[in-house]
Amino acid sequence: MMPSTTRLKRILNFNYIERQLFSFLLAFVGVVYELSFAQMLSATLGNTALRYATTIGLFTLTLGVSSLLYDRWKIALPYLQISLVVVGIAGPWWIMATDPKNFPESFYFAAEILSYLPVIAAGLISGFELPYLMDNVPTNRKSFILAWDYFGMFLGTLIFPLVLLPLWGVANSLYFCAVLNAIAFFYILAKSEVKT
Template identity: 35%
Template sequence: MNTAFASPIINVLIFILAFCSIVYELLLAQALSAFLENTVLRYCVTIGLYMFSMGLGALAAEEKYTKHPINTLLSVEILLTLIGGFSLGILHVLNMLYLPRIVFSAAAHILIICIGVLTGFEVPLFFEIVRIKKISSENIVLGVNYFGAFVGTGCFTFVFYPIAGLMATSFFVGFINALAGTSLMILRGLISKEALKPFYRLWTLQVMILVMIGICLFCSDPINEYFMDRYMNAF
């Protein structure tokens, strides 16, 4: 693949993935403020735990995971799409189980940690891609990543939450995340021959998840009504 063509694609992917990750966390913070109350506490703990978990993810991104960085990145996006895109639904299901408050809180914060760790994997993987292929620089990777997170924060605050609501936002951002994962097919020219077969298997799974979350997005209103009825009946 022409590196001049690959560079802008990678930058767009970095932006989108950072955008999605921060929105997932803000979704969880807002949802937890409804389930567990104390909005300031929920946002502070969520963002703090997210940053800490990102550090853990970056530390965990060792050579065995970066040997085939695009394959690993696709695996990460599959998990992020499932955990992040369905995070609000998972919280509602947990709430319907009438778990003790501390158990519910622990499970919710495990979701936050999982998203943070997976997000922490992304930047080292992009570092490896641009380093091996000499496509871009690490400074640009970091800059685009931070900018994507900033835009995601603004969009959640001023567009997603007040207009679309939490459930539709979770499915929409999950859909965008899955779409970004499937778009890694464009970079298949950067993948070694030995890693192509596993990549195609992962890509097929990502497409299936894309379709599934797309259906959920289309049906987000009735899904939201169902969960809100259960939420209100819990009180």
């Protein structure tokens, strides 16, 4: 029987190419979450420019916060992926439930603040991904992983308005990304080994 003090760790067995591909995929998914939430917030709260600006700002801020926390809390990549599945599925429901029109006028501001929680959650979770993928990678190769992250974000900013939004709408675009996170989750489990 395993002692209760023994901690299980998932050791990622990704080669360098897989790390670049995952950097691309996860950045694509992250920016689609970001744009989808901004679209939903602008539909429920109005003032599209403000909603996009605050969503992008909050998402970027929380990415930075998580990057700073990475050395202290190295959350394993499978847990990050399954957490993003939850955010992708629950996010649209949360934003609709916290629509200020559902509350008395005195709660309007609080409801508006609460409606941004999916953005904050997605940013905090996603912020751990890139440092995780770059961990234990030689310094001269980290720039390629970072570059693929930027390429994924760029593709996401094009695919969301040109393909996903007109084809599936906002909520289904989020569900599509949640499926991609679920696929990533199972792939990572298959490629990682458990060590005590």
